[in-house]
Amino acid sequence: MVDRTSALNKIMSLLKYIGRRIVSAIPTLILITFLSFGLLYITPGGPVEALAGIFGTQEQKERIRQELGLNDPLHVQYLRWVGGVLSGDFGEMIVMAPGTPIAEMLRKPLLATFWLTIAGALIALTLGLAIGALSAIKPNSWLDSLSRVISIATYSVPDFWLAIILLFVFGVIFRYRWAISGQIDFSRNIVFSLQSLILPAIALGLAKAGIVARITRGELFDVQNKSFIQFERIMGLPRWVVIKDMLHNGILPIVTVLGYTIGLIFRGTFLVEVVFGVPGIGLFLVRAAKTQEYALLQTLVLCIGSVFILINLLTDILYGVLDPRVRS
Amino acid sequence: MNAGTAPDRGARDNNTHPLLQIENLRVHYSAGRQKLNAVRNLSLSIDAGQTVAIVGESGSGKSSAAMALVNGLAGNGEWDADRIVFKGKDISRQELMRLRGRAITYMMQDPSGALNPVLTVGDQIKRVLKYHTSLSKAEREIRALELMERVEIPDAASRLQAYPHEFSGGMQQRIVLAMALAPDPVLLIADEPTTGLDVTVEAQIFTLLARLKRELNMSIVLVAHDLGVVATSADEAVVLYAGKVVELGSVDALFRRPRHPYTIGLLQCAHDLHRDNILNPIPGRIPGLEERPTGCVFHPRCAWKTEECESIDPELAPLDGQRVACIHHQDVSAATPNS
Numbered sequence A: 001m002v003d004r005t006s007a008l009n010k011i012m013s014l015l016k017y018i019g020r021r022i023v024s025a026i027p028t029l030i031l032i033t034f035l036s037f038g039l040l041y042i043t044p045g046g047p048v049e050a051l052a053g054i055f056g057t058q059e060q061k062e063r064i065r066q067e068l069g070l071n072d073p074l075h076v077q078y079l080r081w082v083g084g085v086l087s088g089d090f091g092e093m094i095v096m097a098p099g100t101p102i103a104e105m106l107r108k109p110l111l112a113t114f115w116l117t118i119a120g121a122l123i124a125l126t127l128g129l130a131i132g133a134l135s136a137i138k139p140n141s142w143l144d145s146l147s148r149v150i151s152i153a154t155y156s157v158p159d160f161w162l163a164i165i166l167l168f169v170f171g172v173i174f175r176y177r178w179a180i181s182g183q184i185d186f187s188r189n190i191v192f193s194l195q196s197l198i199l200p201a202i203a204l205g206l207a208k209a210g211i212v213a214r215i216t217r218g219e220l221f222d223v224q225n226k227s228f229i230q231f232e233r234i235m236g237l238p239r240w241v242v243i244k245d246m247l248h249n250g251i252l253p254i255v256t257v258l259g260y261t262i263g264l265i266f267r268g269t270f271l272v273e274v275v276f277g278v279p280g281i282g283l284f285l286v287r288a289a290k291t292q293e294y295a296l297l298q299t300l301v302l303c304i305g306s307v308f309i310l311i312n313l314l315t316d317i318l319y320g321v322l323d324p325r326v327r328s
Numbered sequence B: 001m002n003a004g005t006a007p008d009r010g011a012r013d014n015n016t017h018p019l020l021q022i023e024n025l026r027v028h029y030s031a032g033r034q035k036l037n038a039v040r041n042l043s044l045s046i047d048a049g050q051t052v053a054i055v056g057e058s059g060s061g062k063s064s065a066a067m068a069l070v071n072g073l074a075g076n077g078e079w080d081a082d083r084i085v086f087k088g089k090d091i092s093r094q095e096l097m098r099l100r101g102r103a104i105t106y107m108m109q110d111p112s113g114a115l116n117p118v119l120t121v122g123d124q125i126k127r128v129l130k131y132h133t134s135l136s137k138a139e140r141e142i143r144a145l146e147l148m149e150r151v152e153i154p155d156a157a158s159r160l161q162a163y164p165h166e167f168s169g170g171m172q173q174r175i176v177l178a179m180a181l182a183p184d185p186v187l188l189i190a191d192e193p194t195t196g197l198d199v200t201v202e203a204q205i206f207t208l209l210a211r212l213k214r215e216l217n218m219s220i221v222l223v224a225h226d227l228g229v230v231a232t233s234a235d236e237a238v239v240l241y242a243g244k245v246v247e248l249g250s251v252d253a254l255f256r257r258p259r260h261p262y263t264i265g266l267l268q269c270a271h272d273l274h275r276d277n278i279l280n281p282i283p284g285r286i287p288g289l290e291e292r293p294t295g296c297v298f299h300p301r302c303a304w305k306t307e308e309c310e311s312i313d314p315e316l317a318p319l320d321g322q323r324v325a326c327i328h329h330q331d332v333s334a335a336t337p338n339s
C-alpha cells in the first residue's frame, strides 16, 4: 500500500519535472524560429532575386514581392510563416525542384541523418561504456593504459578526418564496394541501407567513443569510494545490490554528457555525409546554401535547432528519471 | 524488540565473557610498493552493554581500526589480528565478517554522504531488513516505521518516502542510525557520528545514542576525537596516537589520572576549550604514515622526551588497572597531580 503511494508520488513528481523542462525549452525554440525566419532577410539577394533572376525587371520583382507577401509588416510575415510551419507547410522549393513542398524534399535526408546519428551514438556509447567500465574495474592495468591511449587518440581527431581515412582504406585499398554510400532508406532496402550506414557510423562513433570511455572510467572509479557505497558494503548488503547502486550512481554524470555527445555526433554527420556522399541533411545544407534555396535553408536551420532542443530535453528527462535530486 | 530479528541475541546477558575481544589488530595500506602501517597492535575488549571509546587526533588511525572490524577498509587496505573472540568463542576473520550487518553494524563518519542519494530512506532501511532479518514484506514496512520513530524522526510515516537530500545533516545521521539498528545488532560501531554537525545537534544525537544503548542493551565502540564526548558517553577508552595505543583504561581513571604525556596533553586541550581559554594544543602535529619516527612515536612532540625515547618503543604496560606505553610514566605520574 505504501509502495503504491510512493510509486505514485514518484510518477507525479516526475511528470511535474517533465512539464517544467518542456516549458523551459519554449523560449529557446522561439529564439530558433526568429533565427531561421530572419535568414530570409540576411541572405544576399533573397527569394526575389532567386525567382526573378539578377536581370529581372523592377516590375517583375515588385510582383514577386507582392505574391510572396514580402510587403506586409514583418510580424505578419513571421506569424504567417510560423502558422505554416505549425500546420506542416514549410514552403516550396524554388530553384532545385520548383514547386516541390519542402517537407517532402526533406523527409528522406532527415531520416538518413537520423539513422546515421543513432548508429554513431550507439557505437560511441557501447564502445565507450564498455572500455570505460573495463578500465574502471582494473585501474592502471595494461587494459586501462591501452584504453587511455586509444581514448585520447580518438577524441583528438575530428570525425571527418576519420571518415576520410576509412574511405581511403576501404574504398581505395580494399575496394570495398559500399565505401561510397548511397541512399539510407530503410523502407526500401534494408541491407543496402545498413551497408551504406556502416562506415560513416563508425567514423562518427569512434571519434566520440574516447570521451565517453574516459568519463565512464572516472565516474565508475570514483563511485566505488563513495561513503554510501562503503556503508552498503559494511552493512553486508549482497554484492550485486552494491554493484547495481554503483552503476546507478556512476551513470548519472555520464547522462549529463550524453546529450552533448549525441549533439556533437548529429553535427558531425553533416561533414561525414559529404565525405561518404550520403544524401542526408549535410549534403542538402551545402546545396541549399549554394543555390539560395531560402525556404529550404530556413527549414533546415529550424530542424537542426529543434533536434538540439529535443536531444537536451530527452537527456534532461532521463536524468530526472534516474536522479530524484533534480526532480524536486 | 521483535524476536524474529535477533539471531545472535542468546548470550547478551551472559556476563562471563566479553562480547568481543580483539588482540593485536594491525592495519596497513599499500602505496605503490610500500606498506604503511596505520594501526599497530591495537587490542580491544568490549563487554556487553559497554561503550568503549577510541580516542585520538585526526589521522591517528581510529577509522582504520574501526573499519577493519567490519572489513570495510579501502581497496588498498589490509588488516590482521592475532586473535578474535566473540562471546567467548575464537572466530576467524571470515566469521567476524559474516557478523557485519547483523550482529555488528556501523555508523559512518560522514552523515551527508552515507545515504544513497537515489533511493528513498524508507527503501534503504527496508533493504537492510530484507537481507538481514526473516521479516515478511508487510512486517518490514511496519518495522521500518518503528525504526524511524525510534530515532525520533518527526512525521516518520510520510518521511519514509523522502530522499536523503530532503533531510538535514542531523536527520540524515538519525536515518543512518536507524539502518544500523535495523538488524538488531549487539555491537554498534559509531565512527565520529557527529562530524560536521553543529553542537546542539551533536548533543541530541549523543543523548539519543545513550538512550537507545540502554533500551536495546547493546555495546558501542565510539570513535571520537572530543574528550568531552568520551567523558559523558564511554565506560572505557583507548587512546590512539599515530596508529599506536599509548594508554587505555576506564574513562574515570583516565580522566582522574592520565599517565601518558599525550593523554595529559589532550585533556589539557579539552579543559582549555571548555573554559573558553586560548586553545593550547599539543605543539606539533601527528606524523603521516610514511614519516613515523623510530622509538616512541610521540617523541617529536613530547616534553618528557629523553635520548632513550628516540630508540626504544615502549610496550603497553599495566599500571593500576590502566595501561600506559611510556618509558618515563613514573616520572610523568609523579609530576602530574590528580585532578
Ligand SMILES: Nc1ncnc2c1ncn2[C@@H]1O[C@H](COP(=O)(O)OP(=O)(O)OP(=O)(O)O)[C@@H](O)[C@H]1O
Binding pocket: B029, B030, B031, B038, B056, B057, B058, B059, B060, B061, B062, B063, B064, B065, B074, B075, B076, B077, B109, B225, B288, B289
Ligand atoms: N586508503 C588509504 N590509503 C593510504 N593511507 C590511508 C588510507 N586511509 C587512511 N590513510 C591514512 O591512514 C592514517 C589514519 O587514517 P584514519 O582515517 O584511520 O584516521 P582517523 O583517526 O580516523 O582520522 P579522522 O579523525 O580524520 O577521521 C592517516 O594518516 C591517513 O592518511
Ligand code: SF4
Binding pocket: B260, B261, B262, B296, B297, B298, B299, B300, B302, B303, B304, B305, B306, B309, B314, B325, B326, B327, B328, B329
Ligand atoms: S616514551 Fe618518552 S617520548 Fe614517549 S611519551 Fe614517554 S616520555 Fe614521551
Ligand SMILES: [Mg+2]
Binding pocket: B062, B063, B064, B109, B191, B192
Ligand atoms: Mg576517521
